Amino acid sequence: MNAAPRQITLDEWDARYAELSAAGLCEPPYGGRLSRHVVAEGDLRLRTLRYDNSPAALRLWNFLLTEEERLHQSRAMGRRIVGAMKDLGTVPVMAYSLPNLVAFYPDGAWWIPCVMELSDGLLRIADSLGIDESFCPVRAMLGAFLTGAHFPLPDMLTCSVGATCDDFSAIAQRLNGLGFPILWWEMPSRRRPDPGEPAVCLPGGFLAPEAQVAFVKSELERVKSALEALAGERLDEAALAAGIGAANQVRRLLAELRRLVFTAEICPLPALEMLIAEMLAIHFCSDRDETIAVLQDLLEEAKNRIGARRGVLSSRAARLFWVNPVADLRVMNLLEECGGRVCGTEYLFCHALDEIPEDLPPMEALARTALADPMAGPAADRAERICADVRSFGAEAVVVSRIPGASHCATEGDVIREIVKSRAGIPTLEIEVPPVCDSVIPTLRSRLEALVETVQERRQ
Numbered sequence: 001m002n003a004a005p006r007q008i009t010l011d012e013w014d015a016r017y018a019e020l021s022a023a024g025l026c027e028p029p030y031g032g033r034l035s036r037h038v039v040a041e042g043d044l045r046l047r048t049l050r051y052d053n054s055p056a057a058l059r060l061w062n063f064l065l066t067e068e069e070r071l072h073q074s075r076a077m078g079r080r081i082v083g084a085m086k087d088l089g090t091v092p093v094m095a096y097s098l099p100n101l102v103a104f105y106p107d108g109a110w111w112i113p114c115v116m117e118l119s120d121g122l123l124r125i126a127d128s129l130g131i132d133e134s135f136c137p138v139r140a141m142l143g144a145f146l147t148g149a150h151f152p153l154p155d156m157l158t159c160s161v162g163a164t165c166d167d168f169s170a171i172a173q174r175l176n177g178l179g180f181p182i183l184w185w186e187m188p189s190r191r192r193p194d195p196g197e198p199a200v201c202l203p204g205g206f207l208a209p210e211a212q213v214a215f216v217k218s219e220l221e222r223v224k225s226a227l228e229a230l231a232g233e234r235l236d237e238a239a240l241a242a243g244i245g246a247a248n249q250v251r252r253l254l255a256e257l258r259r260l261v262f263t264a265e266i267c268p269l270p271a272l273e274m275l276i277a278e279m280l281a282i283h284f285c286s287d288r289d290e291t292i293a294v295l296q297d298l299l300e301e302a303k304n305r306i307g308a309r310r311g312v313l314s315s316r317a318a319r320l321f322w323v324n325p326v327a328d329l330r331v332m333n334l335l336e337e338c339g340g341r342v343c344g345t346e347y348l349f350c351h352a353l354d355e356i357p358e359d360l361p362p363m364e365a366l367a368r369t370a371l372a373d374p375m376a377g378p379a380a381d382r383a384e385r386i387c388a389d390v391r392s393f394g395a396e397a398v399v400v401s402r403i404p405g406a407s408h409c410a411t412e413g414d415v416i417r418e419i420v421k422s423r424a425g426i427p428t429l430e431i432e433v434p435p436v437c438d439s440v441i442p443t444l445r446s447r448l449e450a451l452v453e454t455v456q457e458r459r460q
């Protein structure tokens, strides 16, 4: 089953799949050829991506691409479904602590226009509701709710408000107005503690006033009560602590995977698969235990490749730190085609990667984790964290990938680039990536190649 690590096309994966199957590949029930998702679900973008050729990557992709099926199965089995919007990793930890609840992330509809190459019509539906392209691609979520053609309509919807982006607030309010009731919970804008004010250190290192943590905790208590009512049972401290322990297992696996991949001399796993692996931290792709198994496989593959001094890219690849998720997954391939590799990321949810404190009462620990959301504080806080991670992963340049229409992207790129330039002293580049980027690939390619050349000149 061992083959030299490389990136292959979807067609090549069919041939590889046949070879692996003949050699006795053992797969979970959602396994199978990747190409079936193009025909069965209309995931047309898969035809243009390049994939890692390991069985671990095959499992990761199949796990990702079967999430909707898994949610429908959960409903058929009588489990209640929670749509956890705009909190990136807090409400799902509570929901998965109750055995008959499953949580998912409706914001993930963000990627449907890309994966289906706009054939889904979701952005047109959002347009017709007055949510046009001046909003970020998360507006596709509105179409997904109205058509019901993607995920099952949840039994309960939660959404954080307050210190969240204007785009999501407006879109979620529109959704509520269309007859999808939402349980709102408020996230205050995180501020630095005043001199002498009681403060706590949050996971990830930000400081926040104790009073803000207490407020978030009281908001999360309201959400917990609603989840208990939906589940028809109490969520006691022991069950929540166990849920936090399982979430931390995911976070520890990811931390180890990121450390190994981003610091290895020869890059063992591609940026695209790493992006998807990181996304699993938010809501476990609707199956927490399977998330752990998928990550364990990837970690083992990365360790084996590093041990054998094998990888998917040249050891001379420019070490880039990537800020913000890309609306078109194709760009994660493109940056590698241009001679780069990803050595560090900040995809807007680094707080979902930090371990949740296990030496605190569970609700207090969750409140601290929620308040550590990079988007709940000033862009300068995000930039500080990026600088710290740039140093620890040894990145040689930073790419800020702007999201079209996203309100926070109008100014944060400049703030981040200025702080990175002055603190880390490395080159930065800002690009914008639309949901299907084919028409701008030549421009993106020349800009990324220029950055890679700059990095290589600096090495001399």
Ligand code: SF4
Pocket: 136, 137, 138, 165, 166, 167, 168, 348, 375, 403, 405, 406, 407, 408
């Ligand atoms: S504007 Fe940014 S933070 Fe808000 S939903 Fe879009 S991508 Fe997420």
